[in-house]
Amino acid sequence: MKGSASVRKKLLLIINPTSGRGIIKDYLLLIISQLSLAGYEVVVYPTKAKYDAVEKMKEARNYDLVVASGGDGTLNEVITGLIQANANTPIAYIPTGTTNDFATTLGIPKNIPKALDLCIQGKQMPIDIGQFGSRYFTYVAAFGAFTDVAYETPQPRKNMLGGLAYLIEGLLKLPTIQSYKCKITHRDGVIEGDYIFGMISNSDSVAGIKNAFGNQADLSDGLFEVTLIRAPKNLIDIHRILNDFLNTQYDSEYVVTFKTDRMTVESEQDVKWTLDGEDGGILKSVNIRSLQRRVQILSLKM
Numbered sequence: 001m002k003g004s005a006s007v008r009k010k011l012l013l014i015i016n017p018t019s020g021r022g023i024i025k026d027y028l029l030l031i032i033s034q035l036s037l038a039g040y041e042v043v044v045y046p047t048k049a050k051y052d053a054v055e056k057m058k059e060a061r062n063y064d065l066v067v068a069s070g071g072d073g074t075l076n077e078v079i080t081g082l083i084q085a086n087a088n089t090p091i092a093y094i095p096t097g098t099t100n101d102f103a104t105t106l107g108i109p110k111n112i113p114k115a116l117d118l119c120i121q122g123k124q125m126p127i128d129i130g131q132f133g134s135r136y137f138t139y140v141a142a143f144g145a146f147t148d149v150a151y152e153t154p155q156p157r158k159n160m161l162g163g164l165a166y167l168i169e170g171l172l173k174l175p176t177i178q179s180y181k182c183k184i185t186h187r188d189g190v191i192e193g194d195y196i197f198g199m200i201s202n203s204d205s206v207a208g209i210k211n212a213f214g215n216q217a218d219l220s221d222g223l224f225e226v227t228l229i230r231a232p233k234n235l236i237d238i239h240r241i242l243n244d245f246l247n248t249q250y251d252s253e254y255v256v257t258f259k260t261d262r263m264t265v266e267s268e269q270d271v272k273w274t275l276d277g278e279d280g281g282i283l284k285s286v287n288i289r290s291l292q293r294r295v296q297i298l299s300l301k302m
């Protein structure tokens with residue numbers, strides 16, 4: 001009836017139907033009806049291909065809330081699109097991916113009805129976003145051992161191994177892994193070395209392992225946690241590094257950690273990167289900086 005309807009808030013629900021094991025299909029009706037009951041007019045957008053969510057987010061300013069349903073890759077695309085559209089719409093997240101690393105850090109449950117509750121009742125929490133050249137990451141940019149597998153492991157194998165997939169594959173690859181001679185310029189200085197692994201993260205959980213590198217992340221302090229692993233010189237070194245990872249006790253001779261809000265990574269070689277577990281491109285040089293508190297995400301945490 002004309003004039004009688006109250007103004008409903010607008011919600012964009014972006015769903016990656018291929019994410020994880022496709023479990024979202026069983027919950028769609030529940031999600032849409034609960035969001036509608038909470039007073040939202042819901043627009044549902046199932047993604048059809050890579051970067052589809054980035055494209056759709058060009059409309060983000062037209063909505064009061066965007067709910068992303070998928071894995072880390074989908075959340076990355078939604079946040080990338082939000083920043084590219086220069087929008088500030090709050091984001092809620094229903095994790096349905098394979099590892100859902102960032103959901104663990106955010107305290108968002110992997111149980112879909114519980115995550116849905118947070119979309120309705122969650123508190124807005126500001127989080128830092130990483131800018132990586134012209135791209136963005138929500139929780140990790142990494143190169144070297146452990147990371148190739150993030151996008152090279154076939155999905156059925158990822159599903160089979162679950163959260164341990166990247167770590168196991170990475171450990172198996174370690175003895176033959178390539179190292180990169182890098183110059184890293186950060187807030188407090190310059191370091192140079194031969195590294196098999198580098199990780200710039202804003203998360204308690206990487207590769208499905210909580211606190212895999214012993215760091216406690218503050219998601220809105222404007223700082224990244226950086227972890228670098230030096231190239232082992234011999235088999236004994238390799239054994240010590242593996243042991244370090246199993247015991248989460250790190251020897252500073254091999255494992256370098258620090259915090260920074262910006263850094264440049266330069267190498268004479270091509271370095272293959274991953275961003276939030278997806279292909280991050282092959283680069284010789286990249287500028288990385290923290291966009292402090294750039295995105296409001298609905299979460300239990302404050």
Ligand SMILES: Nc1ncnc2c1ncn2[C@@H]1O[C@H](COP(=O)(O)OP(=O)(O)OP(=O)(O)O)[C@@H](O)[C@H]1O
Nearest residue numbers: 019020047048050070071072073074097098099100
């Ligand atoms: N319809 C689609 N078909 C194929 N790929 C898609 C489709 N929609 C989105 N994608 C892409 O799938 C990739 C992986 O998605 P996502 O991260 O959401 O799931 P996942 O890999 O199962 O989860 P996780 O990253 O947590 O392991 C993303 O890069 C996304 O762009």
